[in-house]
Amino acid sequence: xxxxxxxxxxxxxxxxxxxxxxxxxxxxxxxxxxxxxxxxxxxxxxxxxxxxxxxxxxxxxxxxxxxxxxxxxxxxxxxxxxxxxxxxxxxxxxxxxxxxxxxxxxxxxxxxxxxxxxxxxxxxxxxxxxxxxxxxxxxxxxxxxxxxxxxxxxxxxxxxxxxxxxxxxxxxxxxxxxx
Amino acid sequence: xxxxxxxxxxxxxxxxxxxxxxxxxxxxxxxxxxxxxxxxxxxxxxxxxxxxxxxxxxxxxxxxxxxxxxxxxxxxxxxxxxxxxxxxxxxxxxxxxxxxxxxxxxxxxxxxxxxxxxxxxxxxxxxxxxxxxxxxxxxxxxxxxxxxxxxxxxxxxxxxxxxxxxxxxxxxxxxxxxxxxxxxxxxxxxxxxxxxxxxxxxxxxxxxxxxxxxxxxxxxxxxxxxxxxxxxxxxxxxxxxxxxxxxxxxxxxxxxxxxxxxxxxxxxxxxxxxxxxxxxxxxxxxxxxxxxxxxxxxxxxxxxxxxxxxxxxxxxxxxxxxxxxxxxxxxxxxxxxxxxxxxxxxxxxxxxxxxxxxxxxxxxxxxxxxxxxxxxxxxxxxxxxxxxxxxxxxxxxxxxxxxxxxxxxxxxxxxxxxxxxxxxxxxxxxxxxxxxxxxxxxxxxxxxxxxxxxxxxxxxxxxxxxxxxxxxxxxxxxxxxxxxxxxxxxxxxxxxxxxxxxxxxxxxxxxxxxxxxxxxxxxxxxxxxxxxxxxxxxxxxxxxxxxxxxxxxxxxxxxxxxxxxxxxxxxxxxxxxxxxxxxxxxxxxxxxxxxxxxxxxxxxxxxxxxxxxxxxxxxxxxxxxxxxxxxxxxxxxxxxxxxxxxxxxxxxxxxxxxxxxxxxxxxxxxxxxxxxxxxxxxxxxxxxxxxxxxxxxxxxxxxxxxxxxxxxxxxxxxxxxxxxxxxxxxxxxxxxxxxxxxxxxxxxxxxxxxxxxxxxxxxxxxxxxxxxxxxxxxxxxxxx
Numbered sequence: 001x002x003x004x005x006x007x008x009x010x011x012x013x014x015x016x017x018x019x020x021x022x023x024x025x026x027x028x029x030x031x032x033x034x035x036x037x038x039x040x041x042x043x044x045x046x047x048x049x050x051x052x053x054x055x056x057x058x059x060x061x062x063x064x065x066x067x068x069x070x071x072x073x074x075x076x077x078x079x080x081x082x083x084x085x086x087x088x089x090x091x092x093x094x095x096x097x098x099x100x101x102x103x104x105x106x107x108x109x110x111x112x113x114x115x116x117x118x119x120x121x122x123x124x125x126x127x128x129x130x131x132x133x134x135x136x137x138x139x140x141x142x143x144x145x146x147x148x149x150x151x152x153x154x155x156x157x158x159x160x161x162x163x164x165x166x167x168x169x170x171x172x173x174x175x176x177x178x179x
Numbered sequence: 180x181x182x183x184x185x186x187x188x189x190x191x192x193x194x195x196x197x198x199x200x201x202x203x204x205x206x207x208x209x210x211x212x213x214x215x216x217x218x219x220x221x222x223x224x225x226x227x228x229x230x231x232x233x234x235x236x237x238x239x240x241x242x243x244x245x246x247x248x249x250x251x252x253x254x255x256x257x258x259x260x261x262x263x264x265x266x267x268x269x270x271x272x273x274x275x276x277x278x279x280x281x282x283x284x285x286x287x288x289x290x291x292x293x294x295x296x297x298x299x300x301x302x303x304x305x306x307x308x309x310x311x312x313x314x315x316x317x318x319x320x321x322x323x324x325x326x327x328x329x330x331x332x333x334x335x336x337x338x339x340x341x342x343x344x345x346x347x348x349x350x351x352x353x354x355x356x357x358x359x360x361x362x363x364x365x366x367x368x369x370x371x372x373x374x375x376x377x378x379x380x381x382x383x384x385x386x387x388x389x390x391x392x393x394x395x396x397x398x399x400x401x402x403x404x405x406x407x408x409x410x411x412x413x414x415x416x417x418x419x420x421x422x423x424x425x426x427x428x429x430x431x432x433x434x435x436x437x438x439x440x441x442x443x444x445x446x447x448x449x450x451x452x453x454x455x456x457x458x459x460x461x462x463x464x465x466x467x468x469x470x471x472x473x474x475x476x477x478x479x480x481x482x483x484x485x486x487x488x489x490x491x492x493x494x495x496x497x498x499x500x501x502x503x504x505x506x507x508x509x510x511x512x513x514x515x516x517x518x519x520x521x522x523x524x525x526x527x528x529x530x531x532x533x534x535x536x537x538x539x540x541x542x543x544x545x546x547x548x549x550x551x552x553x554x555x556x557x558x559x560x561x562x563x564x565x566x567x568x569x570x571x572x573x574x575x576x577x578x579x580x581x582x583x584x585x586x587x588x589x590x591x592x593x594x595x596x597x598x599x600x601x602x603x604x605x606x607x608x609x610x611x612x613x614x615x616x617x618x619x620x621x622x623x624x625x626x627x628x629x630x631x632x633x634x635x636x637x638x639x640x641x642x643x644x645x646x647x648x649x650x651x652x653x654x655x656x657x658x659x660x661x662x663x664x665x666x667x668x669x670x671x672x673x674x675x676x677x678x679x680x681x682x683x684x685x686x687x688x689x690x691x692x693x694x695x696x697x698x699x700x701x702x703x704x705x706x707x708x709x710x711x712x713x714x715x716x717x718x719x720x721x722x723x724x725x726x727x728x729x730x731x732x733x734x735x736x737x738x739x740x741x742x743x744x745x746x747x748x749x750x751x752x753x754x755x756x757x758x759x760x761x762x763x764x765x766x767x768x769x770x771x772x773x774x775x776x777x778x779x780x781x782x783x784x785x786x787x788x789x790x791x792x793x794x795x796x797x798x799x800x801x802x803x804x805x806x807x808x809x810x811x812x813x814x815x816x817x818x819x820x821x822x823x824x825x826x827x828x829x830x831x832x833x834x835x836x837x838x839x840x841x842x843x844x845x846x847x848x849x850x851x852x853x854x855x856x857x858x859x860x861x862x863x864x865x866x867x868x869x870x871x872x873x874x875x876x877x878x879x880x881x882x883x884x885x886x887x888x889x890x891x892x893x894x895x896x897x898x899x900x901x902x903x904x905x906x907x908x909x910x911x912x913x914x915x916x917x918x919x920x921x922x923x924x925x926x927x928x929x930x931x932x933x934x935x936x937x938x939x940x941x942x943x944x945x946x947x948x949x950x951x952x953x954x955x956x957x958x959x960x961x962x963x
Contacts, residue, residue, distance in 0.1 A: 038212045
């Protein structure tokens, strides 16, 4: 998992809950890196899960909620860092371009990256489905990112999750525009 | 300070310590993170450096100078200097391109180079260096600031192209100067191209013709059909040649001969047809003139033939009278002088007849009307008869005629005996005419070529005056005789040999001559004749024909307008015991036939009021009378006999006719009174005892020939009171008379041979014997 996911996460925690909580999380989890992350590095996704789970325990907020919130926040970071990918008319077209355009380009820059796949299908003008597939089982993070994208294009969406297998490696995401 | 305050301060310090502790931890993490990031960046930049190295190498590789290229390659700087070149780039091209010369070509080259470099485009152009041509391919490399020049030597291709162009140009020039109009038409009958000659031929400009249909533009309805048919064939890929009239722009007609052929595109697909037009208007006009001239000539020829026919009629009619009357006169009582005069008249008229016949034959040959009439004939008899005909003259000239026949010859042959006889007579009479006191030898040799076909060579050799060498080539020419003096000395038209030659050629042979001056001449020719199986041989007319003198009051209708001719015929016919009625024209003949029936009708052809042909048609078709009609015709032109037969006539007599000819016709068509034959003078028992009927027949035929000759000889001998001749002939005849005749005649011939007295009574006895012999011949003929 790219280092930026970790650095941005810890920054968000420090922002919202203070350095004390950051230290509690790092001290409370047995991390491979002892909490040292740089955005250009690559780290185990298990560390990420450990930290999110610790934060949930400390703040009494469910993991999925945390992941969604973080997803929404993270999209904002990405859209600012990589504006060349954002030149799209609306969120649906943007989402459709992930598998075809954005991820292939990411792989050119980081050949070792392991990226989820998003099979996109347009159902109507206001409804699309994305089939999320990843061994990381981070569909909630994906939902947050989708919401972030909608926010970027000044849209409001409802995302419904439908597990296609038992443990969340394959999840159908139904996206509806509202308003 | 109170406890609370102290505790508060301690708590605050503790909080601050805690905060400091947290900050220290965070700072430590940040330092470590920075170092790690620096490491990662170091690694990335190393990687980037390596990639860049690889990329540079790759670009260098791509731009590597192609040393081993099989064609000359040169690398030029953007300023036009040669940087590198491979070993294929000869000194010539390097010098040419690198020299700081200011030639136009160099400027052109540099200009191209500059263009290629500025535009950063591959660029191709042709460049001539001395005798060589190069196709230059310029490949610019801006990154490295040079242009690669690939020079392909295309001299051979160029030269081949030049040669093709030249030859095309040459043939185009040739074709355009040939006065041939060439037109290309596509598959939809639209003109694609019209060459200048065609335009000037038809009077349109090419622009006026393009896209038009030549069929609609140039052709009338009739020609269209021809053209359409030809075009169909052409589109199927067939070439053709034909003639059509084309309508010019100004409405005139130009006749052309068109040679059309399909042409194909490079894929082998039929693209259209090309027509080559040759103006033949002049020729067409000439042809029309010639046709007209030919028609006129044919018309004139017909007029000439008509004239000849009429003339021959006009001449023959009085000749008929002269010949006939002479014959009648000779049978009356004449004194010696009168006989002499009459003989002169008779021979002169006969000569005149020969002349007329020659002229007629000549004109027939000239007009291509002479044809052979094939029939069975006895060659032996034909030759015997011919020899007989010239024997009088031969005797006068002291000429001994010898004849030698090839024994393999069959008795009967199939051929035109009249014409063959004519040739032989001509050769023999010439031989006799030009020989004084010598011999004339006729030889007939034969070889069997097929089962029933014989190659027969006739040779007539004389011991006469001969023909000068320089004249030998001319004697077969028309109206030609060996020398001018010949005509003075010997007479003749000079047509005889020419006619003979033409007849022989018609028979498939060639009349040839060998001659030595004052020694003699030898004429010979060789023809192929078919033999006739003796069993199939038709009834053979005997040449030893004896005149039938009693027709037992047969009723004859003589239709003749000329009083002299009718007097002559009547006189002869009445002598032969016929009853003759006379009609002066066709109408009278029909009137007579309506009143009475006849045994035979003798019908003249040309008569006033109604001619013989018309009368015969009426007799056959309207009166339905089947009485034999014999045409008396003086028109000895081919086609007369056919007209007679078509009109229903049965036979014809060509005027002037001899008594014997008339007698033959009568015998043929009227049953003569057979009772006249009294006792039989023949006795064949000796021959029959031999039991070989073939041998018997041969003996009889031989006798008929030989006895006929002997009779002629004896008769002449009587006239000349040549007693020795009579005795020697009697001696010669004796054995055959012993075998064939009754004993009385044998005794008689023996007596004639041995009787010593030379007086009138002896001659009377011989005459009587000859009469008996003639009766023998007649009886032998009747026996058949």
